[in-house]
Amino acid sequence: EQKCGKVENCPETKYRSLDGSCNNLKHPEWGMAMTRFRRLLPAEYGDGIRSFRRSKSGKSLPNARKVSETLFPLTVIPDKDYTLAQMQYGQIITHDIAQGGGLNDLFCCTEHLQYLNKTEQAPNCLPIAVPKNDPFYSKYDAKCISFARSLTDRDLNCGKENKPVQQINKVNSFLDLSIIYGNNKKVHDYMRLGTGGLLKTRKYKDQEWPLQDLNPSESCALAKKNDTCYYPSDPRINQHPHLALLHIIFYREHNRIAKSLAEINSHWDDNTLFEEARKINIAQHQHVSYYEWLSLFMNVTTLREDDPVGYVDEYDENVDPGVLSEHNNAAFRIHTQIAGQLHLVEEDRGVEGTLRLSDWYLRPYVLEERNNFELLARGLSTQRSMAADVYHDKEITHHWFRRTSIGYDLRAIDIQRSRDTGVPTYNKARALCNLSVAASFDKLVDIPKHIQEKLARLYETVDDVGLLVGGAVEDVPQGYAIGPTFQCILLIQFGRTRAGDRFWYERSGETGFTLDQLQEIRKASFSRLICDNAKGVKRMQPKGFKKLSSSNQLVDCQFLPSVNLSLWKI
Numbered sequence: 001e002q003k004c005g006k007v008e009n010c011p012e013t014k015y016r017s018l019d020g021s022c023n024n025l026k027h028p029e030w031g032m033a034m035t036r037f038r039r040l041l042p043a044e045y046g047d048g049i050r051s052f053r054r055s056k057s058g059k060s061l062p063n064a065r066k067v068s069e070t071l072f073p074l075t076v077i078p079d080k081d082y083t084l085a086q087m088q089y090g091q092i093i094t095h096d097i098a099q100g101g102g103l104n105d106l107f108c109c110t111e112h113l114q115y116l117n118k119t120e121q122a123p124n125c126l127p128i129a130v131p132k133n134d135p136f137y138s139k140y141d142a143k144c145i146s147f148a149r150s151l152t153d154r155d156l157n158c159g160k161e162n163k164p165v166q167q168i169n170k171v172n173s174f175l176d177l178s179i180i181y182g183n184n185k186k187v188h189d190y191m192r193l194g195t196g197g198l199l200k201t202r203k204y205k206d207q208e209w210p211l212q213d214l215n216p217s218e219s220c221a222l223a224k225k226n227d228t229c230y231y232p233s234d235p236r237i238n239q240h241p242h243l244a245l246l247h248i249i250f251y252r253e254h255n256r257i258a259k260s261l262a263e264i265n266s267h268w269d270d271n272t273l274f275e276e277a278r279k280i281n282i283a284q285h286q287h288v289s290y291y292e293w294l295s296l297f298m299n300v301t302t303l304r305e306d307d308p309v310g311y312v313d314e315y316d317e318n319v320d321p322g323v324l325s326e327h328n329n330a331a332f333r334i335h336t337q338i339a340g341q342l343h344l345v346e347e348d349r350g351v352e353g354t355l356r357l358s359d360w361y362l363r364p365y366v367l368e369e370r371n372n373f374e375l376l377a378r379g380l381s382t383q384r385s386m387a388a389d390v391y392h393d394k395e396i397t398h399h400w401f402r403r404t405s406i407g408y409d410l411r412a413i414d415i416q417r418s419r420d421t422g423v424p425t426y427n428k429a430r431a432l433c434n435l436s437v438a439a440s441f442d443k444l445v446d447i448p449k450h451i452q453e454k455l456a457r458l459y460e461t462v463d464d465v466g467l468l469v470g471g472a473v474e475d476v477p478q479g480y481a482i483g484p485t486f487q488c489i490l491l492i493q494f495g496r497t498r499a500g501d502r503f504w505y506e507r508s509g510e511t512g513f514t515l516d517q518l519q520e521i522r523k524a525s526f527s528r529l530i531c532d533n534a535k536g537v538k539r540m541q542p543k544g545f546k547k548l549s550s551s552n553q554l555v556d557c558q559f560l561p562s563v564n565l566s567l568w569k570i
C-alpha cells in the first residue's frame with residue numbers, strides 16, 4: 001500500500017516522478033511521499049512506543065508554553081545582513097521537502113496549546129491543559145482523540161507493530177518544487193493545461209495567478225465568500241502572503257520557461273515542454289537553494305565547493321534522502337527570523353505601508369489587491385528579516401492564527417511537536433555530532449550563561465533538555481544563522497538531499513543537462529526570479545537575500561544574469 005511506500009515497478013523515464021518514487025532505482029521508496037521520516041538517533045518516547053518524552057525521573061517535561069515564554073521572549077531585532085526573502089526562501093525549502101503534522105495520538109494534544117494558560121489537565125493528553133467545560137474541548141478533544149485512537153500501530157508505523165512510532169512525511173523529500181507541481185497525479189493533472197507545457201492559471205489584471213480553490217475549507221479563512229484562495233498544490237500555499245507570493249513566482253516561472261521553449265522548439269509536444277520546463281524550474285530552485293541560500297546561512301564548505309564548474313556527480317544510491325525527524329522537528333524549525341509586519345515597498349524602496357502578519361493568515365487575496373504583489377515582492381528583498389537569535393515576534397508566538405482561533409504560540413507548538421515525534425535530547429544529538437556533552441547545566445559550552453540558568457530553573461536535569469530547545473538557544477557564530485548543533489544536523493540533511501537525488505541538476509547523463517546548459521542554470525538567482533515574474537519590479541539588488549548596500553546596489557533587471565534558454569534548441 002502506498003502509505004507504506006511500496007513500489008512494484010519503476011517506469012523507464014528521464015524525468016522525476018511526482019511522488020519521488022523511483023528516484024532511487026535500488027530503493028524505489030526512498031524519499032517518496034507518504035513514507036516515514038528517517039532518524040539519526042532512536043526515537044525517545046515516554047513509553048518507548050508513542051507517548052511524549054518524559055523527564056529522566058519519569059515526570060512530565062515542563063509545559064511547552066512556559067518553555068517558550070521563558071526562553072524565547074518577544075523582541076523585534078532586525079538582522080544586520082539578511083532580507084526577509086532569506087527567511088521566506090527557507091520556508092519554501094521546508095515545505096518542498098517535508099510536511100509532517102500528526103498521525104500519532106498525541107498530535108491532538110499539540111493542537112490544544114492555545115489553552116496553555118489554563119490549568120486543568122486533559123485526560124490522555126498529559127502536558128497540555130484543556131478545560132473540560134470549554135466547548136472547544138468536546139469539539140476537538142473528542143474528535144481528535146477518537147480519530148487518533150482509531151489509528152492502529154499498523155497505520156502509524158507501516159505495519160511494524162509495537163515498534164516506536166514514526167511519523168509520515170506527506171510530501172516527497174526531494175528539492176523538486178513539489179509545492180508547485182503536486183505530490184500526486186490527481187493534484188498534478190488538475191493543474192495541467194494540457195497544451196504548450198503550461199500550468200493552468202487565471203488571468204487577472206494582465207497577470208497570471210494560480211487557480212482558485214473552489215472548495216476552500218480550513219485552508220482559508222476568507223473574509224468574503226468570493227475572495228480568492230489558491231488551489232492547494234501544497235496545502236500550505238495560503239498560509240500567509242509572502243509564502244503565496246513565492247509560490248506564484250515559481251508558477252509563473254514555469255509558464256515563462258514553457259512559453260520560451262515552445263518558441264525555440266515548436267516541434268515539442270505538451271508533455272516534453274512541460275517536463276523540460278519543470279526540469280529547468282527545479283534546477284534553478286536547487287541552484288538558488290544550495291549556492292545562494294544555504295551557503296549564506298551556514299558554513300557549507302564541507303558540503304560542497306563554492307563555485308563548481310562542470311558536473312558534480314555525487315549521487316550515491318546508498319544515500320537515503322528521506323527527511324530526518326531531527327531536522328524537521330528540531331533543527332530546521334527556524335522561526336526566529338519571522339517578521340510580524342510586512343512592508344509594502346515602492347520602486348524607490350520607500351515604505352508605502354505595512355501589513356500585519358496575523359491579519360493576513362489564510363487570506364492570500366491581498367496579493368491581488370492594488371499592486372500589492374509588487375509592493376510585497378520588493379518588501380521581501382528590502383525589509384530585513386529578524387535576527388537569528390532567541391527572540392521571536394509576538395505575531396508568531398501570541399497571535400498565530402489569531403483570526404481563526406484565539407491565537408497559538410508557534411514556538412510552543414514546535415517544542416511540543418518535537419516531543420510528540422520522539423526527537424531525542426540535546427545531549428544525545430551533541431554526542432552524535434561529536435560535540436561536547438554536558439554533565440550539568442553550567443557545562444553547556446555553546447549556550448550563554450544566562451540561558452543555562454533559565455534552563456536549570458525549567459528542567460530537572462540537563463539530560464531532559466530536548467534537541468529543539470537546546471539547539472535553538474545556542475550562541476550563533478558571526479555570519480551564521482544557527483549554532484553548531486543545528487548546523488551539524490542541517491549539514492547531514494542537506495548532504496543527503498543532494499547526494500541521494502538521482503536527478504540532481506548538476507549531474508551528467510540523461511537525467512541532467514549539457515555542460516553549456518548547466519553553466520546557464522548557474523546564472524539563476526533569487527533576484528532574477530523576482531524580476532522575471534513580478535512585472536512591476538524593475539530593479540533588484542543582485543543578492544536578494546542580502547540587504548541593499550554599497551556592494552549590493554539596485555540595478556535594472558536587464559543587467560542581472562539570466563538563463564539563456566536558446567541553448568535548449570534541438
Ligand code: HEM
Pocket residue numbers: 087088089090091094098099100101239240327328329332333334335338339410413414417
Ligand atoms: C512566516 C514564516 C513562517 C510561518 C508562518 C511558519 C509557520 C509554521 C507552522 C504553522 C508550522 C506547523 C507547526 C506544527 O504544527 O508542527 C511550521 C512548521 C515548520 N516550519 Fe515554519 N513557518 C515559517 C517559516 C519557516 C522557516 C523560515 C523555516 C526554516 C528555515 C521553517 C521551518 C519549519 C519546519 C521544518 C516545520 C516542520 C514542517 C512539517 O513537518 O510540516 N518555517 N511552520
